[in-house]
Amino acid sequence: xxxxxxxxxxxxxxxxxxxxxxxxxxxxxxxxxxxxxxxxxxxxxxxxxxxxxxxxxxxxxxxxxxxxxxxxxxxxxxxxxxxxxxxxxxxxxxxxxxxxxxxxxxxxxxxxxxxxxxxxxxxxxxxxxxxxxxxxxxxxxxxxxxxxxxxxxxxxxxxxxxxxxxxxxxxxxxxxxxxxxxxxxxxxxxxxxxxxxxxxxxxxxxxxxxxxxxxxxxxxxxxxxxxxxxxxxxxxxxxxxxxxxxxxxxxxxxxxxxxxxxxxxxxxxxxxxxxxxxxxxxxxxxxxxxxxxxxxxxxxxxxxxxxxxxxxxxxxxxxxxxxxxxxxxxxxxxxxxxxxxxxxxxxxxxxxxxxxxxxxxxxxxxxxxxxxxxxxxxxxxxxxxxxxxxxxxxxxxxxxxxxxxxxxxxxxxxxxxxxxxxxxxxxxxxxxxxxxxxxxxxxxxxxxxxxxxxxxxxxxxxxxxxxxxxxxxxxxxxxxxxxxxxxxxxxxxxxxxxxxxxxxxxxxxxxxxxxxxxxxxxxxxxxxxxxxxxxxxxxxxxxxxxxxxxxxxxxxxxxxxxxxxxxxxxxxxxxxxxxxxxxxxxxxxxxxxxxxxxxxxxxxxxxxxxxxxxxxxxxxxxxxxxxxxxxxxxxxxxxxxxxxxxxxxxxxxxxxxxxxxxxxxxxxxxxxxxxxxxxxxxxxxxxxxxxxxxxxxxxxxxxxxxxxxxxxxxxxxxxxxxxxxxxxxxxxxxxxxxxxxxxxxxxxxxxxxxxxxxxxxxxxxxxxxxxxxxxxxxxxxxxxxxx
Amino acid sequence: xxxxxxxxxxxxxxxxxxxxxxxxxxxxxxxxxxxxxxxxxxxxxxxxxxxxxxxxxxxxxxxxxxxxxxxxxxxxxxxxxxxxxxxxxxxxxxxx
Numbered sequence: 081x082x083x084x085x086x087x088x089x090x091x092x093x094x095x096x097x098x099x100x101x102x103x104x105x106x107x108x109x110x111x112x113x114x115x116x117x118x119x120x121x122x123x124x125x126x127x128x129x130x131x132x133x134x135x136x137x138x139x140x141x142x143x144x145x146x147x148x149x150x151x152x153x154x155x156x157x158x159x160x161x162x163x164x165x166x167x168x169x170x171x172x173x174x175x176x177x178x179x180x181x182x183x184x185x186x187x188x189x190x191x192x193x194x195x196x197x198x199x200x201x202x203x204x205x206x207x208x209x210x211x212x213x214x215x216x217x218x219x220x221x222x223x224x225x226x227x228x229x230x231x232x233x234x235x236x237x238x239x240x241x242x243x244x245x246x247x248x249x250x251x252x253x254x255x256x257x258x259x260x261x262x263x264x265x266x267x268x269x270x271x272x273x274x275x276x277x278x279x280x281x282x283x284x285x286x287x288x289x290x291x292x293x294x295x296x297x298x299x300x301x302x303x304x305x306x307x308x309x310x311x312x313x314x315x316x317x318x319x320x321x322x323x324x325x326x327x328x329x330x331x332x333x334x335x336x337x338x339x340x341x342x343x344x345x346x347x348x349x350x351x352x353x354x355x356x357x358x359x360x361x362x363x364x365x366x367x368x369x370x371x372x373x374x375x376x377x378x379x380x381x382x383x384x385x386x387x388x389x390x391x392x393x394x395x396x397x398x399x400x401x402x403x404x405x406x407x408x409x410x411x412x413x414x415x416x417x418x419x420x421x422x423x424x425x426x427x428x429x430x431x432x433x434x435x436x437x438x439x440x441x442x443x444x445x446x447x448x449x450x451x452x453x454x455x456x457x458x459x460x461x462x463x464x465x466x467x468x469x470x471x472x473x474x475x476x477x478x479x480x481x482x483x484x485x486x487x488x489x490x491x492x493x494x495x496x497x498x499x500x501x502x503x504x505x506x507x508x509x510x511x512x513x514x515x516x517x518x519x520x521x522x523x524x525x526x527x528x529x530x531x532x533x534x535x536x537x538x539x540x541x542x543x544x545x546x547x548x549x550x551x552x553x554x555x556x557x558x559x560x561x562x563x564x565x566x567x568x569x570x571x572x573x574x575x576x577x578x579x580x581x582x583x584x585x586x587x588x589x590x591x592x593x594x595x596x597x598x599x600x601x602x603x604x605x606x607x608x609x610x611x612x613x614x615x616x617x618x619x620x621x622x623x624x625x626x627x628x629x630x631x632x633x634x635x636x637x638x639x640x641x642x643x644x645x646x647x648x649x650x651x652x653x654x655x656x657x658x659x660x661x662x663x664x665x666x667x668x669x670x671x672x673x674x675x676x677x678x679x680x681x682x683x684x685x686x687x688x689x690x691x692x693x694x695x696x697x698x699x700x701x702x703x704x705x706x707x708x709x710x711x712x713x714x715x716x717x718x719x720x721x722x723x724x725x726x727x728x729x730x731x732x733x734x735x736x737x738x739x740x741x742x743x744x745x746x747x748x749x750x751x752x753x754x755x756x757x758x759x760x761x762x763x764x765x766x767x768x769x770x771x772x773x774x775x776x777x778x779x780x781x782x783x784x785x786x787x788x789x790x791x792x793x794x795x796x797x798x799x800x801x802x803x804x805x806x807x808x809x810x811x812x813x814x815x816x817x818x819x820x821x822x823x824x825x826x827x828x829x830x831x832x833x834x835x836x837x838x839x840x841x842x843x844x845x846x847x848x849x850x851x852x853x854x855x856x857x858x859x860x861x862x863x864x865x866x867x
Numbered sequence: 868x869x870x871x872x873x874x875x876x877x878x879x880x881x882x883x884x885x886x887x888x889x890x891x892x893x894x895x896x897x898x899x900x901x902x903x904x905x906x907x908x909x910x911x912x913x914x915x916x917x918x919x920x921x922x923x924x925x926x927x928x929x930x931x932x933x934x935x936x937x938x939x940x941x942x943x944x945x946x947x948x949x950x951x952x953x954x955x956x957x958x959x960x961x962x963x
Contacts, residue, residue, distance in 0.1 A: 772917075
């Protein structure tokens with residue numbers, strides 16, 4: 081019950097407190113998680129908005145500057161057209177541009193080749209800032225072939241203003257810059273020059289890097305081809321592309337973001353680098369096709385939320401512990417009466433039924449429990465008194481039953497072997513009542529060389545059956561000593577039992593008298609299971625019996641007796657139905673088939689072995705089930721009868737094939753007595769005549785009967801007897817065949833008995849107890865008889 | 868006896884008891900007897916004969932004789948011959 085006993089299973093308050101603690105913890109955690117999730121979402125939105133506005137602001141400023149450059153060039157373009165005739169004046173224009181716009185670091189008017197014949201192929205007035213002053217020079221030369229440069233070539237071809245991709249201008253500004261190129265057309269509408277303004281990339285970087293929504297945020301700007309224009313790592317600038325870097329890292333999401341940026345889209349991307357997550361907000365600069373982006377660190381954005389969460393957890397855990405302690409103390413106080421009542425209950429259980437229950441104040445469930453216990457205490461006191469009385473009664477009855485059992489067991493023979501001095505008969509029996517006493521009985525004794533025995537089963541079991549059993553047992557002893565036949569014994573028993581049998585008890589029985597000299601068994605069956613005959617040859621079969629009627633039912637019933645001959649070595653097995661009806665756990669009966677199969681294996685065993693083997697087999701069948709009925713077995717085996725009487729015996733069936741067995745039997749006799757061939761021949765002939773006659777004519781067709789042939793050797797004569805219970809027939813009354821008749825007059829039959837008479841010295845016939853007994857005596861040649 | 872009468876041979880070399888009676892009856896039933904036929908039963912090896920066997924021989928003898936034929940029994944064992952003597956059959960059978 082208390083296999084895993086520990087402090088948690090033993091203490092109810094502690095357990096309940098724990099349950100509450102767990103429930104509150106779950107609710108609390110769910111709340112914190114929910115809260116922090118929504119807080120994160122809110123903070124995320126807020127931060128994106130913040131970064132976006134900073135970005136937008138910067139882009140606005142950049143656009144403003146770019147536009148101012150565009151406008152400046154546009155506004156001065158007419159002056160260039162007007163001054164085409166005065167090439168030297170062009171320097172003033174470029175100088176003026178630098179003066180008028182602080183963002184512009186340099187300005188050039190790059191003419192198409194040979195525009196001024198005298199100037200040659202290259203002519204490009206150029207002004208720039210140096211050390212705070214504005215200087216001018218002619219930029220074009222064979223070493224600075226501006227006609228091949230993007231800022232000149234592309235607007236020439238497109239004939240529209242153009243912002244070049246940033247480039248390192250060697251020979252020009254000697255810095256990384258971008259150039260705004262404005263094509264100039266003369267009055268004829270043909271292109272004459274490209275008017276440019278240079279913007280330093282340094283300047284862009286300053287502006288872009290001014291976006292600083294979070295301490296760890298950083299910025300970048302990429303060109304139309306994705307090349308870094310602004311990056312905190314200056315080595316990347318113009319040397320690496322954003323998508324190239326992302327591809328190298330295998331960051332598919334970032335590659336996609338880079339493409340969106342190049343495509344001029346605005347949006348938010350996410351990427352991870354060195355274990356840190358970043359948001360990347362990006363927006364295009366429409367005029368140049370560049371894209372500006374700000375990367376914000378996750379942990380920066382959510383730092384506040386995380387710290388709030390941490391403090392929430394600490395506060396929550398403290399609260400939970402407080403709740404648990406309070407719960408534990410409160411529940412403990414409330415359940416204190418339970419412990420007291422439990423103590424009282426233990427005391428009651430230990431036998432002190434008068435133990436005092438604790439006082440409980442109030443009107444709650446504890447009070448109800450207290451009252452119930454008080455009630456139980458009263459009931460227990462009453463019940464225990466009754467129980468003591470009942471137990472005393474039961475004890476008395478049990479002791480009486482034990483005595484009754486001892487008396488019953490004394491009524492049946494139980495010393496085995498019962499006749500140790502005899503070799504011709506061995507007996508063993510077992511009686512196992514299902515309860516203390518039972519209704520099975522058996523008894524046996526030898527009187528006048530006859531074994532008397534009975535096996536019986538009184539209907540029912542227990543005390544009533546045992547009383548009838550006792551009466552039957554005692555009556556049998558008295559009657560069997562005075563009545564000579566089994567049917568007489570059974571009839572007398574039946575009359576005695578039927579008399580004043582108000583309770584209609586009855587008893588089945590098998591009563592037998594076995595002549596130990598001849599092997600003749602006379603028996604009477606009163607509704608009992610037929611005994612089983614085990615022959616030494618291995619045959620096992622039930623004795624054929626007339627069922628008659630159980631004793632005690634019908635006073636004056638006429639019981640029919642029967643008889644049979646048992647060979648030496650035969651075993652007679654008797655039992656009560658407790659054997660065949662022994663039930664297994666599955667309510668399966670032991671059955672006659674199983675009984676027969678065990679007996680078949682033991683045809684040559686001693687009675688004790690047979691009974692023991694059966695008891696063992698029955699126990700195996702029954703398993704753990706209760707014994708349902710009394711079990712009794714009585715087993716009796718006959719020794720070699722010849723040993724006592726000098727008498728050989730064979731029991732034959734009324735079947736002509738049995739002649740072969742008889743011939744074997746005679747051959748054995750001949751061999752043992754060393755008879756002459758002539759005697760042997762004649763004995764064969766005479767016995768075959770006698771026995772085949774019985775086989776063929778004594779019994780109705782189809783019925784099975786036994787024919788017993790006995791041979792006794794006395795001095796120099798052999799006495800043969802053929803015994804059968806067939807139709808009465810006295811062969812000695814048949815007239816002798818007339819051997820003097822001629823062939824034609826000779827009748828076909830009548831030879832058999834004639835031959836018997838010629839061979840045997842004496843032939844006698846008797847009819848006794850329904851048996852034909854033909855006795856034949858033959859003298860044998862004395863000199864040949866063996867000792 | 869005329870030359871053209873048929874002679875049948877039976878070799879009854881088994882004991883004629885209740886169990887082997889059928890063998891003898893079978894051997895005899897296989898004969899196709901015509902008027903005047905001669906049947907010779909050679910009894911070498913017949914160690915035993917019972918009264919039923921004698922009856923079979925008697926019936927056969929009557930049957931053949933009625934048809935004008937002849938039954939000859941040969942080589943009877945001494946003990947079997949004793950039975951023939953005992954039953955008076957020696958006088959009514961042709962035993963060689």
